Amino acid sequence: MALTPNSPNADNSMQALKQYGSYIVTAILLALAAYFGWTYWQDNHARVDTVAADQYADIQRLNEEVSLASQNPDLEAEAKASLEKSRTQLDKNIDTLVGTHGESVYAWQALMIKARQQVDNDDFKAAGDTFKKALAIDLGDAGLEAITRLRYATTLLAAGDAKAALTEASRDMPSSFEASQQELLGDIYLAQDNSDSAIKSYNNAWSLLRERQETRAVLALKMESLGIVPEPIAEQTGLIQESTATSQAPASEDLVAANAGAGAGA
Numbered sequence: 548m549a550l551t552p553n554s555p556n557a558d559n560s561m562q563a564l565k566q567y568g569s570y571i572v573t574a575i576l577l578a579l580a581a582y583f584g585w586t587y588w589q590d591n592h593a594r595v596d597t598v599a600a601d602q603y604a605d606i607q608r609l610n611e612e613v614s615l616a617s618q619n620p621d622l623e624a625e626a627k628a629s630l631e632k633s634r635t636q637l638d639k640n641i642d643t644l645v646g647t648h649g650e651s652v653y654a655w656q657a658l659m660i661k662a663r664q665q666v667d668n669d670d671f672k673a674a675g676d677t678f679k680k681a682l683a684i685d686l687g688d689a690g691l692e693a694i695t696r697l698r699y700a701t702t703l704l705a706a707g708d709a710k711a712a713l714t715e716a717s718r719d720m721p722s723s724f725e726a727s728q729q730e731l732l733g734d735i736y737l738a739q740d741n742s743d744s745a746i747k748s749y750n751n752a753w754s755l756l757r758e759r760q761e762t763r764a765v766l767a768l769k770m771e772s773l774g775i776v777p778e779p780i781a782e783q784t785g786l787i788q789e790s791t792a793t794s795q796a797p798a799s800e801d802l803v804a805a806n807a808g809a810g811a812g813a
Contacts, residue, residue, distance in 0.1 A: 599648040603657055606644065609637045610660050617667070634664070645680070655684050655691065662698065671706035678702060693720040697727055700735075709738045726755040730766050737773075746773055753777050 616622065616630045641657045648654050658681040665674035678699035682692065696715055703712035713735045720728050733748035749770045756763060762780045770777045 596651070599644065599651050599653040602640065602644045602648070603653040606637065606640050606657050606660060609633060609640065610664075613637055613664070637661075637664070650684060652686055652691075655681050655686060655695075658684075659695075659698075662702070666702065666705075671702050674702045675699060675706060689721050690723070693724040693728075696720070697724065697731060700731060704731075704735055704738060709735050713739075726752045726759070726761075729755065730763070730769075733769065737769075742773060746770075746775060749773070749775065753780075756780060 613630065613633050616626070616633070619626075622630065638661065641661045644657050645654045658677050662674045662677040662681070665671070665677060678695055681695045682699060686692070696718060697720075700712045700715035703709075703715060713732070716728060716731045716735060729748045729752035733745045733752065736742075736745035736748060749766065752763075752766060753770065756766070757778070757780050760780060767777050
């Protein structure tokens with residue numbers, strides 16, 4: 548039965564409403580503020596991601612144009628000038644994206660593109676600085692970090708700083724990257740004239756690849772140059788076996804890079 552002003556409990560109910568009414572209203576307001584705040588954050592965050600994605604799409608398109616033009620050794624003077632202008636614009640677009648959305652995966656991808664351009668131009672010092680910026684982005688993805696660190700170490704080695712390269716390449720990485728890590732360590736040891744350690748690292752890399760039934764011709768050549776005859780790796784046969792191995796094996800650096808759009812990187 549509904550209460551009326553003349554009901555026996557009406558006075559108590561009205562008193563309770565006066566006493567606790569302000570708390571109820573406050574709780575409702577806080578709940579509404581939290582809801583609309585969360586909705587605003589989601590909408591705003593989505594808009595930010597959209598802007599960053601659009602900026603990266605422009606960078607990717609311009610990078611493809613630059614890469615294609617760079618492959619032509621017979622460019623006319625006007626075409627060369629246009630290519631340099633495009634390169635300058637590409638760097639500017641990347642710097643803008645990193646400056647405005649520096650903690651996003653799009654910034655990481657853009658920096659990979661920039662480092663690749665710098666490596667192609669033999670500017671290893673600049674490429675190292677670019678990879679260092681990429682490493683500073685916390686994406687919460689061990690695979691992307693491993694890709695960046697391996698490329699950074701490779702660039703340091705190319706720049707002649709084998710000691711720094713060794714430091715970076717020796718850091719802990721996911722197991723799916725150990726083969727590439729060991730191969731790079733072998734390259735570094737070889738640059739330091741440490742043949743014994745290089746052989747050990749190359750053998751480690753080959754053993755890991757054998758477990759994945761994956762062969763690398765370049766690694767085999769490196770081993771043969773040191774007098775090592777790598778044990779042949781049997782290729783997987785049969786679609787069912789290939790499917791099973793793919794589903795059970797951890798993602799390799801190539802797969803992680805492809806999923807992250809890192810194929811355009813260094």
